Amino acid sequence: MACHLGKRRMVDLVKRAAGLGRRAVSGIVVQDENWTPRKVAEELRKERSVYKKGEICDQVTIYLRGGSGGGGMARKNAIGGNGGKVLLEALPSLRNLNHLHQHPTRKFVAGAGENAGDGWIRGREGEDCVIEVPAGTVAMDVQTGDMICDVDVENKLFLVQEGTKGGSLTNNYLGKRGKERYVKLVMKSMADVGLVGYPNAGKSSLLSMISKSAPKIGSYPFTTLKPTVGTVRTADHSREVTIADIPGLIEGASENRGLGHVFLQHIERTKTLLFVLDVQGFQLNYREPHRTPFQTFGYLARELELYMAGLTKRPIVIAINKMDTEGADEEFTAFTAQYREQLRKLVRVSAIVPVSCYTGQGLDQLTEVLLDLKYNKKARRR
Secondary structure, three states: OOOOOOHHHHHHHHHHHHHOOOEEEOOEEEOOOOOOHHHHHHHHHHHHOOOOOOEOOOEEEEEEEOOOOOOOEHHHOEEOOOOOOEEEEEOOOOOOOHHHHOOOOOEEEOOOOOOOEOOEOEOOOOOOEEEEEOOOEEEEEOOOOOEEEEEOOEOOEEEEEOOOOOOOHHHOOOOOOOOEEEEEEEEOOOOOEEEEOOOOOOHHHHHHHHOOOOOOOOOOOOOOOOOEEEEEEOOOOOOEEEEEEOOOOOOOHHHOOOOHHHHHOOOOOOOEEEEEEEOOOEOOOOOOOOEOHHHHHHHHHHHHHHHOOOHHHOOEEEEEEOOOOOOHHHHHHHHHHHHHHHHOOOOOOOEEEEOOOOOOOOHHHHHHHHHHHHOOOOOOOO
16 A cells, blocks of 8 residues: 655654554554654555455455645635545445455545635535445544444435635635544444354354354364355345354453454444353363363353443344264253353243254254344244
């Protein structure tokens, strides 16, 4: 990405950020005050890695500039037109930020106001620049880290950058150049359902089996490093539900351990939580204790509640995966009994479904439960 700010302006931005320590600037961690605008541009260019099919671009940095004010005319007391605004609009058809990630320049400039002339005493206002984003996108100022707006309503315009005033008596009839800023867009709402689980629980395999998504699948933890979205539709295409595969969480994710906040932010606005648990339990490594499916569910629910109070009050579905393994039926029975005795009054679960991505057991039932929850029908409760 080309450096659109002047050299002095960019150096000032980098030095300010460097003075704050390891402060993120456009996705960059500034550690050296001797960085040049060229180095900043090179780091910004690294963000342009091509996303594979089905993968979600959940954050992107763009350059904005409000429209410049038009010049006035002193001898006729004519006023120049105001510069256009830069606005964000949420469209229901957008589900990610890939279109902005692939934008050739990532530069968005509103139109300049019209100069006043002999035939008119007021110049026309500049054309607004409208940037289309998915609902649930948060805009943050890169330099200050402050939130500018939360685009949480579809088909509504949100102001990101004002245009400058046109030339008039107060500014000697000289229209000023539009103000510029770098803005980081972070998407927190991706799908109807968010997959929650520890690494290697089979979330990616499950998503690939019930949808047309093609996430990376492996027999080792942390296979998924980027969010992936899949869509499940009925045969007649009358109903559909979108499911986001979030990278696996670990204990301490609520305290940002293992990039926990980066992953958890995608669960904030999903309407339904789908917990995927390994029927044989989970053990991250040989230093960590082995946990039963019931203990695993308890730890995951705890991390979600610590990250955002009330998150576990949303509709919850539990998929007990790998039911084709030895002793799975006994473990499933033990899980349901423990849940009913100890957690039923604290965490309400809409359905507990035994599934196997290897044999296909329970996948149709799970799909129907998720569709019923979205379309306001009562899901089956075990």
